[in-house]
Amino acid sequence: MLDEWDFIFHQAFITEEERFSEYFGFTQEETDALLKRYHQNTAKPWRVTQRGLKHWYDGYHTKSEKRLYNPRSVTAALSNNNLGNYWTSSGPYDEIFYYVKNNIDAVREDLAQMMAGTAIPVKIQEYAAVSMHLKTKDEIFSAMVVYGFLSYKNGKVFIPNKELMDKFADMIRREPSLGYVYRRCKPCLFSGQRHVPGGKRRKSGHRIC
Numbered sequence: 001m002l003d004e005w006d007f008i009f010h011q012a013f014i015t016e017e018e019r020f021s022e023y024f025g026f027t028q029e030e031t032d033a034l035l036k037r038y039h040q041n042t043a044k045p046w047r048v049t050q051r052g053l054k055h056w057y058d059g060y061h062t063k064s065e066k067r068l069y070n071p072r073s074v075t076a077a078l079s080n081n082n083l084g085n086y087w088t089s090s091g092p093y094d095e096i097f098y099y100v101k102n103n104i105d106a107v108r109e110d111l112a113q114m115m116a117g118t119a120i121p122v123k124i125q126e127y128a129a130v131s132m133h134l135k136t137k138d139e140i141f142s143a144m145v146v147y148g149f150l151s152y153k154n155g156k157v158f159i160p161n162k163e164l165m166d167k168f169a170d171m172i173r174r175e176p177s178l179g180y181v182y183r184r185c186k187p188c189l190f191s192g193q194r195h196v197p198g199g200k201r202r203k204s205g206h207r208i209c
Helices: 003-015 017-022 026-043 050-057 070-079 096-115 126-129 137-146 162-174 174-190
Strands: 151-153 156-160
Touching: 017 026, 026 050, 026 070, 050 070, 096 137, 096 174, 137 156, 137 174, 162 174
Parallel strands: none
Antiparallel strands: 151 156
16 A cells, blocks of 8 residues: 555645645755754764755655655665665555556656656646546546655646656556657666756756656
8 A cells, every 4th residue: 555645745735735734744854854863873884865865755845835855765765874766566556557557648748758857737636536547637647646656836747756757767668558658768768867856957847868
């Protein structure tokens, strides 16, 4: 089952409950405090940095645009003294492909654009979070925001950080039906030229090509 944090945090965000949304992720200040404690309690070499945490796990926002980090992944990285992908997949709701498989034609171009760092305009639909039949682009991307695979800001969705960029890259390599996206992104995926959070950014989202 998907981490409860991902569902609750994004549900709070979408329903515009600003008074609650900041409590479902680590703020910059909280993340910095945890990093300071990590430096105090962890023997060198320290393999986790502030820039690394932002690069891997940042990218979510409260309604007032305060930045939030994925708390589970930040905690795991600091506990393990290692930056890496801690997004767990223990069921269909944890897999990106679950959301796009019913209408790949509607989203494949947008997936390629998001993997190139472009934010995509979407009309968020709250009911999509519990819908069993995700068909339109707005329904698919709305559900992906609710469950943490995409971030939402100023009416647009984008891939929030390296942790999720890597999950999207794994999906397009693995799924034959996403061959179009794979061909579009392949030069970046295997050339070592990917740009992820912490590198160059467009107005929203993160470049990888």
